[in-house]
Amino acid sequence: MRPERNDTGGFARLLGLVPSAPRWHVDWEGIWPLWPELGALDMCPQDPIHHGEGDAGTHTRMVVEALVASPSWRGAEGENRSRLFWAAVLHDVGKPATTKHEEDGRVSSRGHSRVGASIARQLLWDAGAPYDWREAVCGLILCHQIPFWLIEREDYKRQAIRTSLRCLPDLLCIHARADATGRICADQQAILDNVEVARQVFEDAGCLHAPFAFANDESRVGYFERTDRDPYFAAHEDFRCKVTLMSGLPGAGKDTWIARNRPDLPVVSLDAVRESIGERATGNQGRVIQAAYELARDHLRRKQDFVWNATNISEQLRGKPLRLFRDYDAFIEIAYLEPSRRTLFEQNRNRPDAVPDTVLANLIKKLEPPGEWEAHKVTRVVAG
Structure with missing residues (x-):
């Protein structure tokens, strides 16, 4: 195939x-x-x-x-x-x-x-x-x-x-x-x-024919963080800032989406951080992530809206930055991008930092689109 x-x-x-x-x-x-x-x-x-x-x-x-x-x-x-x-x-x-x-x-x-x-x-x-x-x-x-x-x-x-x-x-x-x-x-x-x-x-439980109806977005996200949370509890919503976490495979169009939808916000990009500290994609990614987290913390302390730009293709990968944003009482939106498979490979090949087709195919095997329990809002931009 x-x-x-x-x-x-x-x-x-x-x-x-x-x-x-x-x-x-x-x-x-x-x-x-x-x-x-x-x-x-x-x-x-x-x-x-x-x-x-x-x-x-x-x-x-x-x-x-x-x-x-x-x-x-x-x-x-x-x-x-x-x-x-x-x-x-x-x-x-x-x-x-x-x-x-x-x-x-x-x-x-x-x-x-x-x-x-x-x-x-x-x-x-x-x-x-x-x-x-x-x-x-x-x-x-x-x-x-x-x-x-x-x-x-x-x-x-x-x-x-x-x-x-x-x-x-x-x-x-x-x-x-x-x-x-x-x-x-x-x-x-x-x-x-x-x-x-x-x-x-x-x-x-009231969820046989439809997803369980939480009182609000914070009630939903908070319920899956704490085992003692009552599902009917109406959580107080008082967010200090808004963070948009991007999710999508290489070539999905994340940079283009940010330019069109969040043009005035600072962007914490793992690729940009990697380039700024001179680290290769195959090098020590711990340094890259640590530097990116410090940038994110700075925005969060100042209550500054920003975008976190990385592939974030699985729930596990999204989990760590999402926990950081939650620690600072941020409203979290996940923007998930998925073009058609053919478009994805074409757009990846046209990127200056394109990954090999075989690598992209292996990443697809790890793909887990985000669910509503992960964030206050999930925006999906998908083919069709």
């Missing part, structure tokens, strides 16, 4: 493969050859206690067939049916990369949900899927195991609220029922019971 491939016709093909009335037929001959990642599932073993049906490919086909037979899926409105369908097809696509044989003879695939969401993001971006549709599918894949164990957690309500900001819980429970039905195991009914209890937890 060429790194810059952007098959805009592919999304229409995906939608055309979603079963419809009156036959509700699943076209496996059309689906399975789409990506080698699906073929790899047929050679991926699973733990026999939880998956007596065998390999992950067999399980995936059973889950999809169970989903398509479900009245809840057939009655889903709008794009939800197609989102659920492709989430079911891709829900275990991360298993081949994470499956391990344990010393006791068991088989585990810890972390396959997060890895699978990342793989699905790449495949669906290649296919030209719209951002909102794609991220809805990835959210379902990321969270697809949560209904199985939610009620076993002491902080189950907190987990339910957090989940509602990543995907729609009612759709998640539809998927989870199909995931439980599409397997052979002794505790299948117990899993299905857990899913129904999870659905009730979401409903009791």
